[in-house]
Amino acid sequence: MSPENILLLSAVVLVLPLLGFVFNIFFGKRIGKPSAWIAVIILGIDLVLSSILCIYKLTTDLANQTIGSSADTLQIIIKDGLIHSKLIWLSVGDVVIKIGIGLDNLAAIMLIVVTLISFLVHLFSTEYMSGDPRYSRYFAYLGLFTFSMLGIVIANNFLFMYIFWELVGISSYLLIGFWYEKKSASDAGKKAFLVNRIGDLGFLIGILILYSTFGTFMFDEIFDGIGSGILPFASGSMLTIAGICVFCGAIGKSAQWPLHVWLPDAMEGPTPVSALIHAATMVAAGVYLVARVFAMFTADALTFIAVIGTITAFISATIALTQVDFKRVLAYSTVSQLGYMIMALGVGSYTNGFFHLVTHAWFKAALFLASGSVIHAMHHSLHKMHDHHTDPQDVRNMGGLRKTMPITYLTFLFVTLAIAGVPFTSGFLSKDGILAGTLAYANLTGGWHWLIPILAFSAAGMTAFYMFRLLILAFHGQPKTEAAAKTHENNFVIVFPLILLSILSLWIFYSPDPTNASIGWFHRAIVQPKTAVPEDYQWDFLLIEENAGESIKEHNQSVSNHSEHSAEQVHHAGHHYINKFAEEEHHFHGTAMMLSLLIAGSGILLAFLIYQFKIFSADNLEKQFKPLHTFSFRKWYFDELYHYTAVSGIIGLSKLLAWFDNLIIDGLVNLSAAITRVSSYFIGHFDNIVIDGIVNLLANITGFFGGVLRKVQTGQVQTYIALLIIGIIALIYFIF
Amino acid sequence: MSIGLTHYLVLAAILFSFGIFGILTRKNAVLVLMGLELVLNSANINFIAFAKFGGLNIQGHVAAIFVIILAAAEVAVALAIVLNIYQNYRHINVDEIDKLKE
Numbered sequence: 001m002s003p004e005n006i007l008l009l010s011a012v013v014l015v016l017p018l019l020g021f022v023f024n025i026f027f028g029k030r031i032g033k034p035s036a037w038i039a040v041i042i043l044g045i046d047l048v049l050s051s052i053l054c055i056y057k058l059t060t061d062l063a064n065q066t067i068g069s070s071a072d073t074l075q076i077i078i079k080d081g082l083i084h085s086k087l088i089w090l091s092v093g094d095v096v097i098k099i100g101i102g103l104d105n106l107a108a109i110m111l112i113v114v115t116l117i118s119f120l121v122h123l124f125s126t127e128y129m130s131g132d133p134r135y136s137r138y139f140a141y142l143g144l145f146t147f148s149m150l151g152i153v154i155a156n157n158f159l160f161m162y163i164f165w166e167l168v169g170i171s172s173y174l175l176i177g178f179w180y181e182k183k184s185a186s187d188a189g190k191k192a193f194l195v196n197r198i199g200d201l202g203f204l205i206g207i208l209i210l211y212s213t214f215g216t217f218m219f220d221e222i223f224d225g226i227g228s229g230i231l232p233f234a235s236g237s238m239l240t241i242a243g244i245c246v247f248c249g250a251i252g253k254s255a256q257w258p259l260h261v262w263l264p265d266a267m268e269g270p271t272p273v274s275a276l277i278h279a280a281t282m283v284a285a286g287v288y289l290v291a292r293v294f295a296m297f298t299a300d301a302l303t304f305i306a307v308i309g310t311i312t313a314f315i316s317a318t319i320a321l322t323q324v325d326f327k328r329v330l331a332y333s334t335v336s337q338l339g340y341m342i343m344a345l346g347v348g349s350y351t352n353g354f355f356h357l358v359t360h361a362w363f364k365a366a367l368f369l370a371s372g373s374v375i376h377a378m379h380h381s382l383h384k385m386h387d388h389h390t391d392p393q394d395v396r397n398m399g400g401l402r403k404t405m406p407i408t409y410l411t412f413l414f415v416t417l418a419i420a421g422v423p424f425t426s427g428f429l430s431k432d433g434i435l436a437g438t439l440a441y442a443n444l445t446g447g448w449h450w451l452i453p454i455l456a457f458s459a460a461g462m463t464a465f466y467m468f469r470l471l472i473l474a475f476h477g478q479p480k481t482e483a484a485a486k487t488h489e490n491n492f493v494i495v496f497p498l499i500l501l502s503i504l505s506l507w508i509f510y511s512p513d514p515t516n517a518s519i520g521w522f523h524r525a526i527v528q529p530k531t532a533v534p535e536d537y538q539w540d541f542l543l544i545e546e547n548a549g550e551s552i553k554e555h556n557q558s559v560s561n562h563s564e565h566s567a568e569q570v571h572h573a574g575h576h577y578i579n580k581f582a583e584e585e586h587h588f589h590g591t592a593m594m595l596s597l598l599i600a601g602s603g604i605l606l607a608f609l610i611y612q613f614k615i616f617s618a619d620n621l622e623k624q625f626k627p628l629h630t631f632s633f634r635k636w637y638f639d640e641l642y643h644y645t646a647v648s649g650i651i652g653l654s655k656l657l658a659w660f661d662n663l664i665i666d667g668l669v670n671l672s673a674a675i676t677r678v679s680s681y682f683i684g685h686f687d688n689i690v691i692d693g694i695v696n697l698l699a700n701i702t703g704f705f706g707g708v709l710r711k712v713q714t715g716q717v718q719t720y721i722a723l724l725i726i727g728i729i730a731l732i733y734f735i736f
Numbered sequence: 737m738s739i740g741l742t743h744y745l746v747l748a749a750i751l752f753s754f755g756i757f758g759i760l761t762r763k764n765a766v767l768v769l770m771g772l773e774l775v776l777n778s779a780n781i782n783f784i785a786f787a788k789f790g791g792l793n794i795q796g797h798v799a800a801i802f803v804i805i806l807a808a809a810e811v812a813v814a815l816a817i818v819l820n821i822y823q824n825y826r827h828i829n830v831d832e833i834d835k836l837k838e
Contacts, residue, residue, distance in 0.1 A: 715834030718760050725756060
């Protein structure tokens, strides 16, 4: 494929879901149920195309080249494995704004993640949403969402990124609030949108700082600018601030503390939407953004990112321990895992952070779809019993689903193992990498940074515990309600995505060795980009070492035919690290693996002891640690905190402004009205007396003369004739 | 004394004056119309006189015949109007018909 064709195909992949959206929004209602299958087929084609793109991109080494010059309307550039286009979109005076799309290994893999999950969710939804009155509109929204998400993935500039960023925001708003008749759903939609706006504002400020410095939105041009020593406001700390501002967008979208509060509420949307948006794609957009602009983060910005990620991972893991709503546990687990990814990127473990994004996307989508399957079954069962009061999502109403829903159970069990980090799963590989990264980071930086691996490991233990708690409560033991006993396994379109996604959570898809991901194709395809930040502002250990340059190049090249060259690659991996961090990470690999196995194992064991074998009573523990339990159950009171600070603050401010409006602004308006009224009174009198007087006088004069003259008009024909004759005689007299 | 153009013209002027007098003084619409006939016929006399003495020749005759036809048509229309006036007012007194001034 020529570079043009690659980009053209990417554009087709991008636009196809938009066509589905347009079709379904205008004609969906008319054609009814088949509209869903049209959406599914479109996504299927999209999936095939993006797979072709991804495989082609990963297996082909593209030589650096430039087609067209920077003055041309369209320029296509291939550089360091990134193929992208620059199109002049706007040219006003000196200001030239370029847009474009780009494809590198990161984007290519992300394309598959988005299209595959979107496709499976479409398929799943055909059954899950059946009977919904706004069936076709739901698929239209899914199409819009997929389109926007793909836009984020293939954007090669901040402008496109921001546009699609907001499109993702609006489409998630539409999908979360899809059942807007429910107040909680419409509130959740609004909350998600507003909380995201806060992060987006920071993102926008960051983009504008960068634009005002470099005069371009293009990622590569900005990185080149930083690399050549141009800094925003000529200061390294402003570069840090710009990085943190851009990261604010990720805080909002990826539900990082302190803006994580929207994601659990967003579970009010239909469950497949949760799988698509709030597990695998939209929330991954923030992580993707951080990975995409990784080269511009300074050491301070990276520390900030790592701290935010760690706090998020830890806090949400503790909250997930006590939740009883099936989807809420998963939601907090998602927040926690996103914290992991952000933390990984923050500590510099770039590859593992993105690796975790991909593996997490599969197993979290599977978890959510499995929860959808359970809720669907529970809902049907309750519906048959005419019970409309029992909550079909509360795990306290489930139990024993293992026997009634065996396929869902098995897939759920497998992906739970994956998220808990048990060997032979993808989750083990990526989590292990991240934990090794945090250890390496702490060892290299020292001091309080050791808190990061400590919190990360405890979060890993908690993850194993709460996931197994959920599994045992929902699937093991005896059915706790009649409805749970009467559930049935769902049909093929629901279980197929579950099976496929669980299979994708096997280690074998990423690395031949179940304990070491770094020899797999993934780690060769995704290599940490060369940081653009000047050395003074960057960690020494993240700088790409000079002699590693060759190695990177080989990394890029040998992604193709990796099976043949894998032996050689192992050799390389053993001797050349791209930087000191990678070397340190490798040293800690074994330690991290042992520790994480130990901690995850004890978490799982504890869950079994408490909930399966009931050696410790969960109720007693709850009573003993009542304050802690309540603190966790009420989600650390973040909602209340925000309600009493931010929300009440804004309402208070609004009241103050309303008071100001009522008193001062309205007062001014009323004053000017009064002045106008008084002056109108005088002007009115002047009008009535003087102006009207003149007019009336003229009228009276005219009337008087009219009265005199009308006497001539007697109406008698003979008078007229007499006057006529007199006139003629007078005329003759005067003429002759 | 031979009869010349002047005699004809004087006769026509007298006839014209009588006609005008009739039009202006009569109350009855039919009498007004008769005055009008006198005016028209005085004009006819002038045409004929000029045809004989003034060199108007055949054209003067034709004009006279044309005026007679015109008068006939005019009388037909005027009498119809008078008839309508009578139906509306139950009289044909011209001096009492002054609706036009309103």
